[in-house]
Amino acid sequence: MAAGVATWLPFARAAAVGWLPLAKKTMPKPPVDSSSRSDEILYVNVSGVRFQTWKNTLDRYPDTLLGSSEKEFFYNEDTQEYFFDRDPEMFRHILNFYRTGKLHYPRHECIQAFDEELAFYGIVPEIIGDCCMEEYRDRKKENQERLAEDTEANELTDAPLPPHSTPRERLWRAFENPHTSTMALVFYYVTGFFIAVSVIANVVETVPCRPPKGSVKDLPCGQKYELAFFCMDTACVLIFTFEYLMRLFAAPSRCKFMRSVMSVIDVVAIMPYYIGLVMPENEDVSGAFVTLRVFRVFRIFKFSRHSQGLRILGYTLKSCASELGFLLFSLTMAIIIFATVMFYAEKGTKSSSFTSIPASFWYTIVTMTTLGYGDMVPKTIAGKIFGSICSLSGVLVIALPVPVIVSNFSRIYHQNQRADKMRAQQKVRLARIRMAKKGTVNAFFQYKEDRVLGDRDSDCTALCVKNRSAFEHQHHHLLHCLEKTTNHEFTDEMTYSELCMTESVGFRTSRSTSLSSQQGATGCCPRRARRRAAMRLANSTVSVSRGSIQELDTLHIKPTSIPQQTRSSLNAQAGDLKLNCGEHDFTAAIISTPTPPANTPDESLPPSPAPIPGILRNTRATAYTHDTFKISSL
């Protein structure tokens, strides 16, 4: 019920007195209204901008944040006001909604920001008034399309294979995304080449060649070199058939695949050949067969798999279906009208080419599209007048739907351009995220070191502690608690990859080891590097809480064979971390691994895989002779 109606409720209830004489039974007791009747002004402070409103105004919509008791959570006792740390500009619109009952969408605001504000205040976007609903919907649709593209782009490119992918899945992926493997790329280009060959052969077939000896008439090349063309056709069809069958085999959902447009085009492209093989050399039937050969030209549509532009065009036409339909319909109407008129106008003249109304259709079409071949020309004055009207109206009718189609195409094309730009941006973004993650991980190791350090030497810890924020402290403490809970430790991927050198690449069980060597540039305490390695299995819940696990997993543990490199690269990262004093020997925390045995490094560098998980290593700053790895698996 509209909120405004709430104002009238007391009135309606009062008017119920009018029913009392007629009532046969006693009225039920009215609900007790315990809230104070007197209205009060509420103060709402939104990021410093103070709004004041009646309590009743906010109470109009009890299922929103401001109208319900939820706002009590934001009440500030000291200043006696409700404080919201949100955008005051947006809040103005929200408050106006309470006042007037109509929610307006500010056109200069970002649609997502607006949606977020609405979600925060518990207002459903459907309440937006008619004046702004159109704009809101358009912007929202545009935004969603954009987001959908982005996710699509993300999914398509560089998505890692699931570890246990069957050959079928791999094949399908190779078909859909030729850039993933060389074989797929080769196949992609080969099919493209053969499509081109097939289309050119179709075209050249009909060109008249010099006639063979003993004949006068020019023969089309197709007949002269019949065998050659037949062989070429066979080769192409074989390739296409093979490709189609492979796709059919690899498709995750065969029914869906068979119904898709591309598969239909594939079938149509190869069917004529097979039908021709099967067909007997009968004169009547082969006439029909010849028409079938026309369908061979559909092979050119197979290029749409290879060309983004073609796909855009096809998509545009699909999305403008209604405009195209309208164009067609209006043209048909106009054609029929003018054809009839011209026929009757020219009926009297002898040797008129307007022999019937369908015959006049041709004249009308040619005139309306301003082609004007001149094979049919009106001779009477009336005919000429109507003819000119026809050509004038033709220009109008055709010009009307065209801008709509053009703007659609432009919009889709730009979206595509944007998708490509997005992809490039994503790569940069991912790289940045990766770096940030490494930073966090290293910070955590630093924290652990310092804790140990703190047990022995308080000065160093004091220094270390100062450099970190409260948030980081608590975050690290949390990770530490997790480690204690599971009795495992975090390490980074490089150490881990050292340890699993013999593991297969494609395994998603992201056991990662990490090496953290800390080397401080300056420091008062004697330094030492300590390396720890831990293994994480696939289902590890937390490695770094920031970023997604997915992200780390996609970083794809690649086993490196040169630990030297690892070490040095680690050293390069850990520029500002401090070293520990003293030496630590940790006993291994051993856990049975459900997965194939983890490889652990040896006592000596370079670490070589050993079957026992859980060996700890320590290193000293100067020598790096003695590495201790603590490996734990989850």
Next chain:
Amino acid sequence: MGAVVGTLTMQPKQRRPSRDKTDEELEMTMVCHRPEGLEQLEAQTNFTKQELQILYRGFKNECPSGVVNEETFKHIYAQFFPHGDASMYAHYLFSAFDTTNNGSIKFKDFVMGLSILLRGTLREKLEWTFHLYDINRDGYISREEMTEIVRAIYDMMGKYTYPALKGDVPQQHVDAFFQKMDKNKDGVVTLEEFIIACQEDETMMRSMQLFENVM
């Protein structure tokens, strides 16, 4: 010549009514009734200043022009009774509130009516109800008028009721009512008969008390 003049003069004549209509429309849309002062209303009604303020704010918010016309009134009332058709009863209610009979309720009418219903004496309430039932304001409630009112009330119930409306339930209800109210059996109910009969009705007196604190 006369014909020419006639045709020439025809046009302005035709134009004038439309001009009047637009003027009227303009007046209607620009009309903005302001109620009398707060003190006067406070004196005339049984509401306190605060209550009047609250009422007016709500009223003004809903109807910035300061008047409610019948269409709006029906629309509002229909929102309270979505099951059935509240338009007839809303019409009678509107007439009851519209004491000046000019087709629109101003804030003063609104607040006076509410004052009677919520804060009035028993007699005042009963008088108000009598005026509601007395559609043609002739001082008597006839059977036809009562039937109209009862039908309008039953219309608000809608089609789906339990127990289902069978037979001519409104008519029976009216008969029962007249049985109770019409003391001298003359076919109409006067104000005095009405008031006396209501005061004798226990059920009704109890219900009246429940409505004391609606506002």
